[in-house]
Amino acid sequence: MSGVRGPGSGVRLARSSDLDAILALEHAAFPPQDRFPRRSWRRLLTVDSAICLVIDGPRTPDTGHRTVMASIAWLLRRGSGNARMYSLSVHPDARGRGLARALVDASLRRLPRGVTTLSLEVRRDNGPAVGLYCALGFIETALLRQYYGRGRHGIRMRATRAAVRQALSANRA
Ligand SMILES: CC(C)(COP(=O)(O)OP(=O)(O)OC[C@H]1O[C@@H](n2cnc3c(N)ncnc32)[C@H](O)[C@@H]1OP(=O)(O)O)[C@@H](O)C(=O)NCCC(=O)NCCS
Known part of the structure:
Protein backbone atom coordinates (compact mmCIF):
# COMPACT_ATOMS: atom_id res chain seq x y z
CA MET A 1 0.00 0.00 0.00
CA GLY A 98 3.04 2.03 15.89
CA LEU A 99 -0.41 1.76 14.30
CA ALA A 100 -1.54 -1.17 16.46
CA ARG A 101 -0.36 0.71 19.52
CA ALA A 102 -2.26 3.81 18.32
CA LEU A 103 -5.46 1.78 17.91
CA VAL A 104 -5.20 0.37 21.42
CA ASP A 105 -4.42 3.82 22.79
CA ALA A 106 -7.52 5.26 21.10
CA SER A 107 -9.57 2.29 22.31
CA LEU A 108 -8.82 3.18 25.92
CA ARG A 109 -10.42 6.56 25.30
CA ARG A 110 -13.48 5.03 23.57
CA LEU A 111 -14.31 2.03 25.76
CA PRO A 112 -17.04 2.63 28.36
CA ARG A 113 -15.84 3.91 31.70
CA GLY A 114 -17.03 0.75 33.46
CA VAL A 115 -14.58 -1.40 31.52
CA THR A 116 -11.67 -2.10 33.83
CA THR A 117 -10.17 -5.25 32.30
CA LEU A 118 -9.28 -6.28 28.75
CA SER A 119 -8.97 -9.79 27.36
CA LEU A 120 -8.11 -11.45 24.08
CA GLU A 121 -7.26 -14.75 22.46
CA VAL A 122 -4.31 -15.14 20.13
CA ARG A 123 -2.50 -17.95 18.40
CA ARG A 124 0.36 -19.02 20.60
CA ASP A 125 2.78 -18.95 17.65
CA ASN A 126 1.77 -15.45 16.46
CA GLY A 127 5.02 -13.78 17.52
CA PRO A 128 4.24 -10.19 16.44
CA ALA A 129 0.83 -10.18 18.12
CA VAL A 130 2.02 -11.85 21.34
CA GLY A 131 4.98 -9.42 21.37
CA LEU A 132 2.58 -6.50 21.02
CA TYR A 133 0.26 -7.69 23.77
CA CYS A 134 3.14 -8.36 26.19
CA ALA A 135 4.49 -4.87 25.45
CA LEU A 136 1.02 -3.50 26.27
CA GLY A 137 0.95 -5.22 29.67
CA PHE A 138 -1.15 -8.28 28.85
CA ILE A 139 -0.36 -11.50 30.70
CA GLU A 140 -1.09 -15.05 29.57
CA THR A 141 -3.86 -16.53 31.71
CA ALA A 142 -4.80 -19.74 29.87
CA LEU A 143 -3.61 -22.14 27.22
CA LEU A 144 -6.40 -22.87 24.73
CA ARG A 145 -5.59 -26.21 23.13
CA GLN A 146 -6.69 -26.64 19.47
CA TYR A 147 -8.54 -23.31 19.78
CA TYR A 148 -7.79 -22.38 16.17
CA GLY A 149 -8.10 -25.92 14.78
CA ARG A 150 -6.09 -29.09 14.91
CA GLY A 151 -2.62 -28.46 16.31
CA ARG A 152 -3.24 -24.70 16.37
CA HIS A 153 -3.16 -23.70 20.01
CA GLY A 154 -4.16 -20.34 21.39
CA ILE A 155 -3.58 -18.46 24.57
CA ARG A 156 -5.88 -16.15 26.47
CA MET A 157 -4.32 -12.94 27.71
CA ARG A 158 -5.66 -10.38 30.14
CA ALA A 159 -4.67 -6.95 31.37
CA THR A 160 -6.18 -4.26 33.49
CA ARG A 161 -7.08 -1.10 31.65
CA ALA A 162 -4.75 0.74 34.03
CA ALA A 163 -1.81 -1.53 33.14
CA VAL A 164 -2.30 -0.94 29.41
CA ARG A 165 -2.60 2.81 29.95
CA GLN A 166 0.63 2.73 31.94
CA ALA A 167 2.45 0.67 29.29
CA LEU A 168 1.34 3.11 26.59
CA SER A 169 2.46 6.16 28.51
CA ALA A 170 5.79 4.53 29.40
CA ASN A 171 6.33 3.96 25.67
CA ARG A 172 5.55 7.60 24.89
CA ALA A 173 8.01 8.87 27.52
C1 LIG B 1 0.24 -7.82 15.33
C2 LIG B 1 0.07 -6.54 14.53
C3 LIG B 1 -1.35 -6.03 14.72
C4 LIG B 1 1.08 -5.48 15.04
O1 LIG B 1 0.81 -4.25 14.36
P1 LIG B 1 1.93 -3.11 14.20
O2 LIG B 1 1.24 -1.86 13.80
O3 LIG B 1 3.03 -3.59 13.35
O4 LIG B 1 2.46 -2.97 15.69
P2 LIG B 1 3.17 -1.67 16.32
O5 LIG B 1 4.06 -1.06 15.29
O6 LIG B 1 2.14 -0.80 16.93
O7 LIG B 1 4.10 -2.32 17.43
C5 LIG B 1 3.90 -2.11 18.80
C6 LIG B 1 4.72 -3.10 19.59
O8 LIG B 1 4.31 -4.44 19.29
C7 LIG B 1 5.44 -5.32 19.33
N1 LIG B 1 5.66 -5.88 18.00
C8 LIG B 1 5.18 -5.40 16.82
N2 LIG B 1 5.60 -6.18 15.80
C9 LIG B 1 6.35 -7.16 16.37
C10 LIG B 1 7.07 -8.26 15.83
N3 LIG B 1 7.09 -8.52 14.52
N4 LIG B 1 7.71 -9.08 16.70
C11 LIG B 1 7.69 -8.84 18.03
N5 LIG B 1 7.04 -7.78 18.59
C12 LIG B 1 6.37 -6.97 17.76
C13 LIG B 1 6.63 -4.46 19.75
O9 LIG B 1 6.71 -4.48 21.16
C14 LIG B 1 6.19 -3.09 19.26
O10 LIG B 1 6.80 -2.06 19.95
P3 LIG B 1 8.19 -1.42 19.43
O11 LIG B 1 7.97 -1.03 18.01
O12 LIG B 1 8.40 -0.26 20.34
O13 LIG B 1 9.21 -2.52 19.56
C15 LIG B 1 0.37 -6.78 13.02
O14 LIG B 1 1.60 -7.47 12.89
C16 LIG B 1 -0.69 -7.57 12.28
O15 LIG B 1 -1.68 -7.00 11.80
N6 LIG B 1 -0.52 -8.90 12.16
C17 LIG B 1 -1.45 -9.74 11.41
C18 LIG B 1 -2.80 -9.82 12.06
C19 LIG B 1 -2.71 -10.38 13.46
O16 LIG B 1 -2.00 -11.33 13.73
N7 LIG B 1 -3.51 -9.77 14.38
C20 LIG B 1 -3.59 -10.20 15.75
C21 LIG B 1 -4.58 -11.30 15.84
S1 LIG B 1 -4.85 -11.76 17.54
Whole structure:
Protein backbone atom coordinates (compact mmCIF):
# COMPACT_ATOMS: atom_id res chain seq x y z
CA MET A 1 0.00 0.00 0.00
CA SER A 2 1.57 3.27 -1.03
CA GLY A 3 1.12 6.59 0.72
CA VAL A 4 0.88 4.97 4.15
CA ARG A 5 0.84 7.53 6.92
CA GLY A 6 2.51 7.37 10.31
CA PRO A 7 1.13 6.73 13.78
CA GLY A 8 -0.05 10.31 14.19
CA SER A 9 -2.84 9.56 11.67
CA GLY A 10 -6.34 9.80 13.01
CA VAL A 11 -8.12 6.87 14.51
CA ARG A 12 -11.90 7.04 14.02
CA LEU A 13 -14.97 4.97 14.75
CA ALA A 14 -15.75 2.57 11.93
CA ARG A 15 -19.02 2.89 10.01
CA SER A 16 -21.10 0.35 8.11
CA SER A 17 -19.81 1.91 4.89
CA ASP A 18 -16.29 0.77 5.83
CA LEU A 19 -17.27 -2.88 5.41
CA ASP A 20 -15.61 -3.47 2.03
CA ALA A 21 -12.44 -1.63 3.00
CA ILE A 22 -12.18 -3.60 6.25
CA LEU A 23 -12.66 -6.88 4.39
CA ALA A 24 -9.90 -5.89 1.96
CA LEU A 25 -7.63 -5.21 4.94
CA GLU A 26 -8.53 -8.61 6.45
CA HIS A 27 -7.67 -10.20 3.13
CA ALA A 28 -4.22 -8.59 3.11
CA ALA A 29 -3.53 -9.17 6.80
CA PHE A 30 -4.69 -12.74 7.47
CA PRO A 31 -4.42 -16.14 5.80
CA PRO A 32 -7.85 -17.43 4.64
CA GLN A 33 -8.45 -19.65 7.68
CA ASP A 34 -8.00 -16.73 10.08
CA ARG A 35 -10.33 -14.24 8.37
CA PHE A 36 -13.75 -13.32 9.70
CA PRO A 37 -16.55 -13.72 7.19
CA ARG A 38 -18.38 -10.71 5.77
CA ARG A 39 -21.46 -11.36 7.89
CA SER A 40 -19.39 -11.20 11.12
CA TRP A 41 -17.95 -7.83 10.17
CA ARG A 42 -21.34 -6.53 9.05
CA ARG A 43 -22.69 -7.43 12.46
CA LEU A 44 -19.69 -5.96 14.32
CA LEU A 45 -20.24 -2.67 12.52
CA THR A 46 -23.89 -2.39 13.54
CA VAL A 47 -24.36 -3.83 17.03
CA ASP A 48 -24.13 -1.70 20.17
CA SER A 49 -22.11 -4.42 21.88
CA ALA A 50 -19.09 -3.86 19.62
CA ILE A 51 -16.69 -0.96 19.22
CA CYS A 52 -14.72 -0.86 15.98
CA LEU A 53 -12.02 1.69 15.20
CA VAL A 54 -10.07 2.19 11.99
CA ILE A 55 -7.19 4.16 10.57
CA ASP A 56 -7.81 5.26 7.01
CA GLY A 57 -5.41 4.51 4.19
CA PRO A 58 -5.07 6.26 0.86
CA ARG A 59 -7.73 5.99 -1.85
CA THR A 60 -6.95 3.33 -4.44
CA PRO A 61 -5.46 4.95 -7.55
CA ASP A 62 -7.54 2.85 -9.97
CA THR A 63 -11.05 3.03 -8.49
CA GLY A 64 -10.72 5.87 -5.99
CA HIS A 65 -12.22 3.67 -3.27
CA ARG A 66 -11.36 4.38 0.33
CA THR A 67 -8.99 1.96 2.06
CA VAL A 68 -8.47 1.10 5.69
CA MET A 69 -4.95 0.32 6.81
CA ALA A 70 -5.62 -0.78 10.37
CA SER A 71 -8.63 -1.85 12.40
CA ILE A 72 -9.55 -3.06 15.86
CA ALA A 73 -12.81 -4.48 17.21
CA TRP A 74 -13.88 -4.92 20.82
CA LEU A 75 -16.82 -6.89 22.19
CA LEU A 76 -18.65 -5.65 25.26
CA ARG A 77 -21.07 -7.52 27.46
CA ARG A 78 -23.73 -5.72 29.42
CA GLY A 79 -22.98 -5.81 33.12
CA SER A 80 -19.40 -6.94 32.56
CA GLY A 81 -16.37 -4.83 33.34
CA ASN A 82 -14.38 -6.65 30.67
CA ALA A 83 -13.91 -5.80 27.00
CA ARG A 84 -12.72 -8.56 24.68
CA MET A 85 -10.48 -7.66 21.79
CA TYR A 86 -12.06 -9.57 18.94
CA SER A 87 -9.94 -8.45 16.00
CA LEU A 88 -6.84 -6.41 15.33
CA SER A 89 -5.07 -6.03 12.02
CA VAL A 90 -2.59 -3.72 10.37
CA HIS A 91 -1.90 -3.81 6.64
CA PRO A 92 1.42 -5.63 6.00
CA ASP A 93 2.88 -2.50 4.35
CA ALA A 94 2.13 -0.40 7.42
CA ARG A 95 3.43 -2.63 10.21
CA GLY A 96 6.13 -1.65 12.66
CA ARG A 97 5.07 2.02 12.70
CA GLY A 98 3.04 2.03 15.89
CA LEU A 99 -0.41 1.76 14.30
CA ALA A 100 -1.54 -1.17 16.46
CA ARG A 101 -0.36 0.71 19.52
CA ALA A 102 -2.26 3.81 18.32
CA LEU A 103 -5.46 1.78 17.91
CA VAL A 104 -5.20 0.37 21.42
CA ASP A 105 -4.42 3.82 22.79
CA ALA A 106 -7.52 5.26 21.10
CA SER A 107 -9.57 2.29 22.31
CA LEU A 108 -8.82 3.18 25.92
CA ARG A 109 -10.42 6.56 25.30
CA ARG A 110 -13.48 5.03 23.57
CA LEU A 111 -14.31 2.03 25.76
CA PRO A 112 -17.04 2.63 28.36
CA ARG A 113 -15.84 3.91 31.70
CA GLY A 114 -17.03 0.75 33.46
CA VAL A 115 -14.58 -1.40 31.52
CA THR A 116 -11.67 -2.10 33.83
CA THR A 117 -10.17 -5.25 32.30
CA LEU A 118 -9.28 -6.28 28.75
CA SER A 119 -8.97 -9.79 27.36
CA LEU A 120 -8.11 -11.45 24.08
CA GLU A 121 -7.26 -14.75 22.46
CA VAL A 122 -4.31 -15.14 20.13
CA ARG A 123 -2.50 -17.95 18.40
CA ARG A 124 0.36 -19.02 20.60
CA ASP A 125 2.78 -18.95 17.65
CA ASN A 126 1.77 -15.45 16.46
CA GLY A 127 5.02 -13.78 17.52
CA PRO A 128 4.24 -10.19 16.44
CA ALA A 129 0.83 -10.18 18.12
CA VAL A 130 2.02 -11.85 21.34
CA GLY A 131 4.98 -9.42 21.37
CA LEU A 132 2.58 -6.50 21.02
CA TYR A 133 0.26 -7.69 23.77
CA CYS A 134 3.14 -8.36 26.19
CA ALA A 135 4.49 -4.87 25.45
CA LEU A 136 1.02 -3.50 26.27
CA GLY A 137 0.95 -5.22 29.67
CA PHE A 138 -1.15 -8.28 28.85
CA ILE A 139 -0.36 -11.50 30.70
CA GLU A 140 -1.09 -15.05 29.57
CA THR A 141 -3.86 -16.53 31.71
CA ALA A 142 -4.80 -19.74 29.87
CA LEU A 143 -3.61 -22.14 27.22
CA LEU A 144 -6.40 -22.87 24.73
CA ARG A 145 -5.59 -26.21 23.13
CA GLN A 146 -6.69 -26.64 19.47
CA TYR A 147 -8.54 -23.31 19.78
CA TYR A 148 -7.79 -22.38 16.17
CA GLY A 149 -8.10 -25.92 14.78
CA ARG A 150 -6.09 -29.09 14.91
CA GLY A 151 -2.62 -28.46 16.31
CA ARG A 152 -3.24 -24.70 16.37
CA HIS A 153 -3.16 -23.70 20.01
CA GLY A 154 -4.16 -20.34 21.39
CA ILE A 155 -3.58 -18.46 24.57
CA ARG A 156 -5.88 -16.15 26.47
CA MET A 157 -4.32 -12.94 27.71
CA ARG A 158 -5.66 -10.38 30.14
CA ALA A 159 -4.67 -6.95 31.37
CA THR A 160 -6.18 -4.26 33.49
CA ARG A 161 -7.08 -1.10 31.65
CA ALA A 162 -4.75 0.74 34.03
CA ALA A 163 -1.81 -1.53 33.14
CA VAL A 164 -2.30 -0.94 29.41
CA ARG A 165 -2.60 2.81 29.95
CA GLN A 166 0.63 2.73 31.94
CA ALA A 167 2.45 0.67 29.29
CA LEU A 168 1.34 3.11 26.59
CA SER A 169 2.46 6.16 28.51
CA ALA A 170 5.79 4.53 29.40
CA ASN A 171 6.33 3.96 25.67
CA ARG A 172 5.55 7.60 24.89
CA ALA A 173 8.01 8.87 27.52
C1 LIG B 1 0.24 -7.82 15.33
C2 LIG B 1 0.07 -6.54 14.53
C3 LIG B 1 -1.35 -6.03 14.72
C4 LIG B 1 1.08 -5.48 15.04
O1 LIG B 1 0.81 -4.25 14.36
P1 LIG B 1 1.93 -3.11 14.20
O2 LIG B 1 1.24 -1.86 13.80
O3 LIG B 1 3.03 -3.59 13.35
O4 LIG B 1 2.46 -2.97 15.69
P2 LIG B 1 3.17 -1.67 16.32
O5 LIG B 1 4.06 -1.06 15.29
O6 LIG B 1 2.14 -0.80 16.93
O7 LIG B 1 4.10 -2.32 17.43
C5 LIG B 1 3.90 -2.11 18.80
C6 LIG B 1 4.72 -3.10 19.59
O8 LIG B 1 4.31 -4.44 19.29
C7 LIG B 1 5.44 -5.32 19.33
N1 LIG B 1 5.66 -5.88 18.00
C8 LIG B 1 5.18 -5.40 16.82
N2 LIG B 1 5.60 -6.18 15.80
C9 LIG B 1 6.35 -7.16 16.37
C10 LIG B 1 7.07 -8.26 15.83
N3 LIG B 1 7.09 -8.52 14.52
N4 LIG B 1 7.71 -9.08 16.70
C11 LIG B 1 7.69 -8.84 18.03
N5 LIG B 1 7.04 -7.78 18.59
C12 LIG B 1 6.37 -6.97 17.76
C13 LIG B 1 6.63 -4.46 19.75
O9 LIG B 1 6.71 -4.48 21.16
C14 LIG B 1 6.19 -3.09 19.26
O10 LIG B 1 6.80 -2.06 19.95
P3 LIG B 1 8.19 -1.42 19.43
O11 LIG B 1 7.97 -1.03 18.01
O12 LIG B 1 8.40 -0.26 20.34
O13 LIG B 1 9.21 -2.52 19.56
C15 LIG B 1 0.37 -6.78 13.02
O14 LIG B 1 1.60 -7.47 12.89
C16 LIG B 1 -0.69 -7.57 12.28
O15 LIG B 1 -1.68 -7.00 11.80
N6 LIG B 1 -0.52 -8.90 12.16
C17 LIG B 1 -1.45 -9.74 11.41
C18 LIG B 1 -2.80 -9.82 12.06
C19 LIG B 1 -2.71 -10.38 13.46
O16 LIG B 1 -2.00 -11.33 13.73
N7 LIG B 1 -3.51 -9.77 14.38
C20 LIG B 1 -3.59 -10.20 15.75
C21 LIG B 1 -4.58 -11.30 15.84
S1 LIG B 1 -4.85 -11.76 17.54
